[in-house]
Amino acid sequence: MLEGVNVALGVTGSIAAVKTVELAHELRRRGATVRAVMTGSAQGIVHPWALEFATESDVVTEITGRVEHVELCGTDGWADVFLIAPATANTVGKIAGAVDDTPVTTCATTALGADTPVVIAPAMHEPMYDHPGVLEAIERVESWGVAFVDPRVEEGKAKIATEEAIVCDVARAAGDRPLAGEHVVVTTGATSEAIDPIRVLTNRSSGKMGRAIARACYVRGATVTLVHGVVGPHPIAQGTSIPVGSEIPYAVVRQVESAAEMLEATAEVCATADALVSAAAIGDYTLEASPEKIRSGQELTLEFGPTPKLIDEIRDRHPDLPIVGFKAETSGDDGAMIEAARETLERAGLAFVVANDASVMGSEETAALLVHANDAARYTGSKDGLAAEIAASLAVVLE
Template structure:
């Protein structure tokens, strides 16, 4: 996600600075090179040696005649993104007023003047976050194009955002955003059909693939709606659903203004009339299954011009058969392309797929995150080629 990206990490005097070591590790795990910048107040909470260990580089704790702020964040500076995490109310206010009395605020002023992307993750007590002056400072700095990673409001505190949210926003800031201005809808994971109040029919899909696509589209600048039976995520507006009917309804609603749909969910092919009471065990039971509507067909009928990416899972293990079934789906629903895979990859972090287009097919083997990047790049190319569209 952050391969080849240089991140200057500004650390200020919030108690959340204790989380900065792990944040630096996570940025590096995602591919970034990281260099630390610290205020005096931050040094009272976490030792510069800890940041040096986490980044594997020297830490800037003062601005000297070597003009470290220019070297990091100036014109042609080292950093691709300047990340302030955590950012105190004091630091946000100083950035808004161009007050440069710490290494972090000096780097921020330099980055803003040099058009180096800046990302800020605030952390403070909730009453401080709600102070009119702090909110005004956030609005001011946001109007300059700075990305704020919203804190988690818990226990009377505006706690620093989770690492995934910060990393995603850093990656988005570093991206050239080929999907900016586009709304991408992604369906993900399994659906469940109630048999009775405690039992369901479902499948083995984990939703990893759909979440990877949604994340990749967000990083590339898209507004993303994720329709799934899962928790909130920092990179998408989540529509929580359970059944195939709920997924179809939520997707239909989300696609009213969508520029593209990625139908990665493993939607149940059958539903059943649920019993109002728990079915007692130990008895012979026959379930009358009814087919569910095909989501991509329904959306295609309503949005004939919107690009749709379909997924096709097979269990045969035969590549020729996978290709034939994928082409059938491609032609039936007039899809942009189809991702065909063996169902054995369900629940795994890795996948083996065929990306099937109208006139060709390409193999992919690797992580689902990597495949999400491939799909997001293909969507960006399709939307660019298809403009204007309905």
């Protein structure tokens, strides 16, 4: 996500500075090169040696005759983006007033003057975050094009955002945004049909592919709505889900369970969408659930009926909406997968179809074919990498 991106990491005197060592590691895991800049207050919480170790680079603790602020964040400077995490109320207010009395605020003024992208992740006590002057300062700095990563307000504190949220907003600020202004709906996960109050009929989808697509679209500038189904059976290390009612940093989440709920939620949000990526593994069958628990130890026959095809229903309701479909197969034969994908593409008038073998469900790696009307391209690698390819192709479609 951050391959080849140079991140200057500004650290200020919030107790959340203790998290910046792991944040630096995460930025580097995502491909970035990181150099740290610290205020004097931050050095009282985290020793510069810790960030030197985490970044494998010297840490700027004062501005000297080497004009480190210009070298890092000036015109043609080293940094592709200046990230301040955590940012105190004091620092935000100083940036809004162009006060340069710490290495971090001096780098911020320099970056803003040089049009270097700036991302700020505030962290402070909640009453400070709610102070009218702080809110006014945030609004003013945002009007200059600075991206703020909203804190998590918990236990009377405006806690620093998650590493995932910060990484996503850094990637969004540092890269091209061909999907800016577009509203992309992504479906993901499995659906689940009740057999009785305890048992369900579902499948093995983990939702990882759809969440990766949502991230990739957000990083490229889109507003994203994620219609998220349940997560199928996987080992506990892989089978984590998004808690009901939760939000994720790159999308607004609509949590659903059944195929009918998936269809209705998707149709509703597609009313304002510019594109749909239908990555969910929607069950093909449903049944009339027993109101009571079905007792074990007896022979049982269940009568199934088909569920509506989501992409066909959405196509009927939204005839001009660009739709990207997914087609999971088990044959392992590329020719058969392309043929099946093209049948779906033509039937529903899709932009393109991603055909993959069902064996990748739940894994971090994938192999897929991006099938267009006249060609097909094979991809093998991580789901994040495939998501980037899908988002790039979608941007071309929306042009």
